[in-house]
Structure formats: C-alpha cells, structure tokens
C-alpha cells in the first residue's frame with residue numbers, strides 16, 4: 408500500500424520538460440535517455456548517481472556515455488550530478504537538497520533499478536520498490552511533476568499470457584492471479600501496483616513496459632547483461648552455435664529512448680501505459696547469420712554439445728564475464744544430438760526468450776507514434792550488421808574475453824578484408 412503522505416501537489420504543472428531528474432544514467436538505457444534528453448533544447452538533467460562525490464558522479468556518467476559512443480563534452484554544463492541512492496529513505500539526499508529538487512524539477516524519468524534475474528525479491532525490494540515509492544514521494548512534493556517509469560513486460564509472466572484471451576492490452580494491470588516467478592519481475596510488479604495507486608491519487612504517471620532491449624541500431628553497443636547478448640558472446644567465444652527456434656522482439660535502445668523522450672515532451676501522449684516494442688520479431692538464427700556474413704561463421708552443433716562446451720569453458724575460466732550466470736539460466740540437456748531430451752531442452756531454451764510481439768498489444772504505442780508523426784525505424788541488415796561489427800571490433804581488441812582460437816583467427820582475417 409502506498410504511504411498516505413503521497414498524493415499529487417496542487418498547482419499547474421509545466422508543459423514542457425526543463426528540469427528533469429533521471430535515475431539510472433550509469434546504466435544501459437539510462438545512457439541513451441540522458442543523451443536524448445540533453446538533445447532537447449534548454450533541458451537540464453539532474454542525474455541521481457551512487458558515488459562518493461559530485462565530480463566522481465559526473466565521471467561515472469561520462470565513462471558510461473563514452474562506452475556507448477554517446478559522449479559529447481558540450482553536454483557537461485546541463486548535467487547536474489545528484490549524489491544519492493534509490494535504496495535509501497529520501498533517496499539518500501539531505502532534506503534541503505530534496506526540498507530544492509521538489510521545487511525545481513518538472514519531470515522524473517525513472518530508469519534506475521536493480522536487474523538481476525538470479526536474485527530473489529528481497530534483494531530487489533529496496534531499490535526497485537522502496538526506490539519507486541521515494542520517487543512518487545518526490546513527485547508529490549513542491550512543484551507538480553510527471554513521473555515516467557521504465558517497467559518490464561515480465562510483470563505479466565507466462566501464466567498471465569496463457570490466461571489472456573488475446574494479446575495483453577497496454578491498459579491491463581498486473582494481477583495477483585498471475586505473479587511473476589523471479590524476484591526482479593516481482594519487484595517491478597509491486598512497483599507498478601504502487602505507481603497505479605500514485606496515479607489514482609493524481610500523480611501523472613506514465614509507464615513504459617519493455618521487452619529485452621537490444622543494442623543501439625547504429626552503434627551496435629549491447630547491454631552487457633542482456634540475455635541475448637550473453638548468449639551471443641558465448642557462441643563467439645566457443646566458436647559454436649546451435650539449432651534453435653528462438654524468436655525475439657527486437658527494439659534497439661535508441662528506438663526505446665526516442666519514444667520515451669517524445670512522449671514525455673508531448674502533452675497529449677503522456678499518461679497511461681505503453682508497450683514499447685517494434686512490431687516485428689526476428690529469429691536468433693538471423694542474428695547469427697549476420698555474424699557468419701562477416702566471416703565469423705560458427706560451427707553449428709546440437710544444443711547438448713554447445714551446452715557441454717560452455718560448462719567446460721566455465722569450469723576452466725570461472726570468472727569469465729557473464730558465462731557462469733548463463734549456465735545457471737540455460738536448460739540442462741537430458742540427452743545428446745537427436746535425442747528427444749535434447750529437443751526438450753531446445754524448446755526450454757526458446758522459451759527463455761519471449762517474442763513479445765505475439766503476446767502484448769501495441770495499440771496505444773502505435774497510436775502515440777502516429778499522433779507524434781513518428782514511426783519505428785526498420786530493424787534491417789544495417790541494424791543487425793552494427794551489432795556484429797561491435798562484437799567483431801571487441802574480438803579484435805581482445806575485449807570479448809578469450810575467443811576460441813577459431814573465432815580469433817576468423818576475427819583477424821575478417822579484419823584484414
């Protein structure tokens with residue numbers, strides 16, 4: 408239940424965003440949001456960052472935007488560091504700083520979260536639930552503010568999708584009858600329920616439910632923790648791929664961010680909930696084929712053989728980035744090769760990924776795009792190629808861990824062409 412002190416402040420809200428608080432600017436989506444928010448004229452972005460000092464906070468933001476190829480020195484004067492912590496009461500800010508923010512800010516963009524699919528609800532609660540309550544409390548004090556919250560389609564787990572008569576509409580509320588099974592999604596589920604209460608008390612809340620967000624369409628820089636990317640990296644390091652029926656929705660991070668930023672500056676589109684998804688899905692094989700076209704062809708083996716090679720690799724290099732958690736998530740094959748057990752594991756593997764376009768309605772998002780005279784840019788060979796180029800460059804620099812000798816050889820010869 409949302410604490411009783413949280414309700415909408417009175418007074419007219421600002422129409423255009425000028426002073427925006429962004430949480431999560433050191434994250435994958437937050438980097439793009441910060442870049443795009445600063446693309447709006449006269450906007451200052453207050454970034455809530457965990458750090459020892461304000462200069463250190465700016466350095467963290469800068470390092471993250473540099474990593475994503477988005478840094479521009481001229482942005483610095485409009486970035487205002489706010490050293491705080493979502494998991495702390497009052498966002499970990501001194502009361503006078505909180506008061507100043509409550510009077511100054513007109514827009515809150517909440518992209519900060521703990522995202523760890525292996526941890527339970529309790530581990531996520533302080534940041535994702537209590538942190539969201541603190542943002543609602545900030546929205547309820549001082550000047551009226553709109554609150555834009557990044558959520559996840561996984562607030563509707565498989566049981567909710569199975570229960571739905573058709574696609575899940577954007578105005579559906581997550582229900583107690585279908586609780587998510589993992590702690591991260593549970594925490595986002597609770598956060599959504601609290602935001603919905605905040606909205607019913609008059610706070611202008613807009614929700615953006617996302618699928619697994621894909622790399623930047625032009626730069627190819629992925630979310631290092633994204634499941635699809637960790638799986639791709641595993642393929643590259645092993646020099647192996649496998650037959651799969653994985654299909655996934657493919658919405659690049661810059662498309663997501665552009666949508667959020669356009670909605671938050673539009674008076675008519677704000678409010679309610681959006682399923683932020685490109686309408687077409689693609690197959691994992693299509694992504695792998697793009698790598699093959701760049702000389703990074705991977706030897707196709709049965710899933711059981713791929714899994715075996717991966718577990719051996721993790722045993723040999725236990726600290727290699729992402730791979731141990733991948734083993735924890737991937738289904739264990741029961742048999743080998745054409746064995747039916749292997750096929751069951753392949754099905755379980757495909758089920759780890761969701762083709763959200765099959766399950767979630769996009770009417771409001773499509774309508775908002777039309778109203779704002781926008782359309783989704785296509786996800787085509789150029790977009791997939793950018794992702795492959797990014798990995799190729801990382802292999803050349805030796806940053807993608809220790810590629811298999813075969814992948815390294817191929818990267819060198821692809822680089823020489």
Ligand SMILES: NC(=O)c1ccc[n+]([C@@H]2O[C@H](COP(=O)([O-])OP(=O)(O)OC[C@H]3O[C@@H](n4cnc5c(N)ncnc54)[C@H](OP(=O)(O)O)[C@@H]3O)[C@@H](O)[C@H]2O)c1
Nearest residue numbers: 431433434435436492493494519520557558559617619620
């Ligand atoms: N990426 C996706 O595919 C996806 C899909 C669905 C929904 N979402 C949602 O989109 C949002 C952004 O996701 P992302 O992929 O960008 O996440 P991310 O890369 O893991 O970034 C998380 C951000 O939250 C910050 N944060 C975590 N704990 C904090 C705390 N106690 N105080 C202040 N900041 C804290 C992190 O700061 P530090 O650098 O200090 O850790 C980081 O900036 C999240 O709300 C997530 O639930 C993402």
